[in-house]
Amino acid sequence: SQQGEEDPQALSIQEGENATMNCSYKTSINNLQWYRQNSGRGLVHLILIRSNEREKHSGRLRVTLDTSKKSSSLLITASRAADTASYFCATDGTWGKLIFGQGTELSVKP
Amino acid sequence: GAGVSQSPRYKVAKRGQDVALRCDPISGHVSLFWYQQALGQGPEFLTYFQNEAQLDKSGLPSDRFFAERPEGSVSTLKIQRTQQEDSAVYLCASSSAGGMNTGELFFGEGSRLTVL
Numbered sequence: 370s371q372q373g374e375e376d377p378q379a380l381s382i383q384e385g386e387n388a389t390m391n392c393s394y395k396t397s398i399n400n401l402q403w404y405r406q407n408s409g410r411g412l413v414h415l416i417l418i419r420s421n422e423r424e425k426h427s428g429r430l431r432v433t434l435d436t437s438k439k440s441s442s443l444l445i446t447a448s449r450a451a452d453t454a455s456y457f458c459a460t461d462g463t464w465g466k467l468i469f470g471q472g473t474e475l476s477v478k479p
Numbered sequence: 480g481a482g483v484s485q486s487p488r489y490k491v492a493k494r495g496q497d498v499a500l501r502c503d504p505i506s507g508h509v510s511l512f513w514y515q516q517a518l519g520q521g522p523e524f525l526t527y528f529q530n531e532a533q534l535d536k537s538g539l540p541s542d543r544f545f546a547e548r549p550e551g552s553v554s555t556l557k558i559q560r561t562q563q564e565d566s567a568v569y570l571c572a573s574s575s576a577g578g579m580n581t582g583e584l585f586f587g588e589g590s591r592l593t594v595l
Contacts (some may be wrong), residue, residue, distance in 0.1 A: 411586035461581035
């Protein structure tokens with residue numbers, strides 16, 4: 370079973386616009402991670418945010434975490450066509466495994 | 480190698496055949512995970528190895544699925560008597576973190592299995 374739920378399931382924007390994806394989860398966590406997956410490829414780690422952090426930045430990425438609401442958001446600013454991919458949030462489970470959500474499919478049109 | 484390597488990238492099997500999927504993790508990575516990803520879904524955990532020990536196999540869907548990592552490096556996921564519902568992408572990931580610590584996972588490109 371999957372822990373997280375991403376919202377929206379699909380998002381289509383124009384190049385240069387910002388994209389916001391949300392993730393909700395059910396149980397308490399130590400950290401939450403975001404991954405990107407291009408079509409037909411493996412997942413690539415984007416960012417990790419710990420449960421005692423509220424916000425984290427990496428380049429054009431901004432992640433927030435609200436443990437009281439059990440939710441996280443990923444903001445991609447000034448999107449590019451190359452950002453077109455599926456984005457997954459993942460929470461930590463036992464033995465270091467990650468439990469992934471269903472993903473948000475982002476399409477950035479040039 | 481520089482990253483996680485999986486083979487074969489594509490496998491077509493007839494229902495009832497056995498298949499073996501190989502994963503070559505990043506050298507020195509203690510932890511190795513197998514995930515199953517159905518079309519349009521997120522990856523679902525199958526099993527976890529810390530070195531050669533299989534510490535968690537709670538995600539394996541049936542006793543037809545078997546995984547091993549005998550020398551603590553290369554791992555093989557074997558599926559016996561394949562069924563159509565086994566059709567999916569099988570992803571392998573490795574991590575330098577061990578034990579209960581969750582770190583960044585490095586994924587391979589996956590093995591896409593199609594069962595006819």
